[in-house]
Structures are given as structure tokens and as C-alpha cells.
Amino acid sequence: MIEHLQPAALALAQARHVVVITGAGVSAESGIRTFRDTMEGLWKDFDPARLATPEAFAADPATVTRWYDWRRLGCLAAEPNPGHVALAKLEAWLSETNRTFTLLTQNVDRLHHKAGSRNVIELHGSIIEWRCTRTGRKSTPPNAPFDEFPPRSEAGAPLRPDVVWFGEALPQPALDAAEHAMHTCDLFMSVGTSSVVYPAAGFAELARYRGAPVIEVNPAPTSLTRTATWSLRGRSGQILPHLLNAAMA
Numbered sequence: 001m002i003e004h005l006q007p008a009a010l011a012l013a014q015a016r017h018v019v020v021i022t023g024a025g026v027s028a029e030s031g032i033r034t035f036r037d038t039m040e041g042l043w044k045d046f047d048p049a050r051l052a053t054p055e056a057f058a059a060d061p062a063t064v065t066r067w068y069d070w071r072r073l074g075c076l077a078a079e080p081n082p083g084h085v086a087l088a089k090l091e092a093w094l095s096e097t098n099r100t101f102t103l104l105t106q107n108v109d110r111l112h113h114k115a116g117s118r119n120v121i122e123l124h125g126s127i128i129e130w131r132c133t134r135t136g137r138k139s140t141p142p143n144a145p146f147d148e149f150p151p152r153s154e155a156g157a158p159l160r161p162d163v164v165w166f167g168e169a170l171p172q173p174a175l176d177a178a179e180h181a182m183h184t185c186d187l188f189m190s191v192g193t194s195s196v197v198y199p200a201a202g203f204a205e206l207a208r209y210r211g212a213p214v215i216e217v218n219p220a221p222t223s224l225t226r227t228a229t230w231s232l233r234g235r236s237g238q239i240l241p242h243l244l245n246a247a248m249a
């Protein structure tokens with residue numbers, strides 16, 4: 001029995017413009033580590049805040065790109081879990097009935113795409129794509145370890161992961177698309193994110209301000225819990241399929 005499941009499912013069934021934001025927690029059941037958990041084994045002596053910065057890349061591109069290549073290969077090997085799949089099914093169901101669905105993700109792993117989600121806005125970029133530090137041209141490296149660190153682009157310049165590093169601005173097209181979706185949002189759902197990182201954290205506040213119900217899915221309380229309409233406690237791979245089934249019933 002999941003507390004608050006029924007009222008949340010009813011709101012989802014009645015919504016016309018659904019916006020969902022996801023964070024690292026939605027991929028935890030696919031074996032992708034949250035930021036804090038990546039710092040073990042080989043990388044236990046490193047601090048993510050000191051690897052995921054433009055300054056770290058400038059100072060030691062070899063170490064930074066080795067860390068990202070290791071994480072990239074982990075993401076490529078991972079499979080979507082029932083939480084990702086439920087969100088893809090939710091989108092398909094809403095679009096069949098002429099309703100809209102926008103998925104804002106802070107994840108860089110591309111697992112939402114792999115699960116079949118279509119309208120995905122990557123707020124923090126993607127670790128699967130890399131970009132030339134000279135021309136800005138993006139490319140998708142093959143699914144094999146790099147043989148040089150940093151790898152080089154066709155232009156001969158170092159490649160960097162197409163992710164947003166600490167201290168960098170979020171991509172403007174993604175922010176514009178997210179803000180556009182928030183204009184009409186009449187139900188907001190926050191899944192597997194600690195809701196501390198702005199501006200992502202601000203979307204839930206904006207939804208509440210607009211009077212839209214906010215559903216939180218997380219095994220632990222977060223800074224959103226106090227203002228969310230319903231907090232569904234548990235793993236997203238367990239809660240989301242139940243929520244979807246109840247909404248579609």
C-alpha cells in the first residue's frame with residue numbers, strides 16, 4: 001500500500017500538461033551511481049566537485065577525461081529500469097489523448113531515451129556526446145574505451161564531455177524549452193532528485209505558484225517535501241509503475 005497513491009493518480013489522470021523532472025535517483029536502480037557514490041574504488045580519493053569543473057579540465061584533462069570515459073561506458077552499458085519505462089509509457093498514453101508531456105532531466109545518462117521517452121530536455125547535457133573544445137561541434141564517440149586522454153576531435157583539438165560542469169551555465173535552448181513547458185504545466189512531478197540544484201529546483205516552486213499539484217517520488221524526504229502536494233515514498237522503479245497503472249485504471 002503506497003500512501004497518497006490514489007489522489008496522486010487521480011490528479012495525473014485529470015492533468016492535461018504534465019511536466020516531470022528527474023534526477024540521479026531515477027537511474028539508481030539501473031546501477032548508475034549518484035554523484036556521491038561514483039567516488040569509490042579507483043576514484044575514491046577524488047572529489048567530484050574538483051573533477052567536474054572547467055578548471056579541473058584545464059589543469060588535468062587526462063584525469064578528467066579518464067573519469068568521464070569510465071562513467072560514459074557505465075551509462076552505455078546500463079539498461080532503463082521500470083521507472084524509466086513507466087515515464088515513457090506515461091508520455092505515450094498522454095499523447096494518445098492529446099495531452100502534453102515534457103520530461104526535464106538532470107541526468108546525463110540517456111536512459112530516458114533508451115526507454116522510449118521522446119520529449120526529453122537534458123538540462124545538464126549528456127555524457128554520451130562529446131564536443132570539440134575549438135569548434136563546439138558535437139559527436140558521439142563509439143562504444144569502446146578511448147585510446148587517448150583527452151580524445152581529439154576531427155579538428156585535432158581536445159574533446160570534452162557535453163555535460164554542464166560546476167560553474168557553467170545551463171544550455172539556453174534547454175532552459176527556454178523547460179520554461180515554455182512550465183507556462184502550461186497543470187501537474188508537476190519530481191522524481192529521484194534532492195531538489196537542491198537551481199534552477200531545476202525552482203520549477204517545482206513555479207508549478208505550486210501556478211496552482212498545479214506537485215507529486216514527489218523519492219525514498220527519502222527532500223527540500224521539496226514540505227511544499228509538495230503528495231510525497232510518494234519509495235524507489236521510482238517501484239512507485240512509478242503503480243502510479244501509472246492507477247492513473248490509467
Ligand SMILES: NC(=O)c1ccc[n+]([C@@H]2O[C@H](COP(=O)([O-])OP(=O)(O)OC[C@H]3O[C@@H](n4cnc5c(N)ncnc54)[C@H](O)[C@@H]3O)[C@@H](O)[C@H]2O)c1
Nearest residue numbers: 023024025027028034035106107108109192193194235236
Ligand atoms: N544518472 C546520471 O546521469 C547522474 C548520475 C550522477 C550525478 N548526476 C548529476 O548529479 C547532480 C545531482 O543532483 P540530483 O538531484 O540529480 O541527484 P542527488 O544525488 O542530489 O539526489 C539523488 C536523489 O535520488 C534519491 N534516490 C535514491 N535512490 C532512488 C530511487 N531508487 N528512486 C528514486 N529516488 C532515489 C535520493 O534520495 C536523492 O534525493 C545532477 O546535477 C546530475 O546531473 C547525474
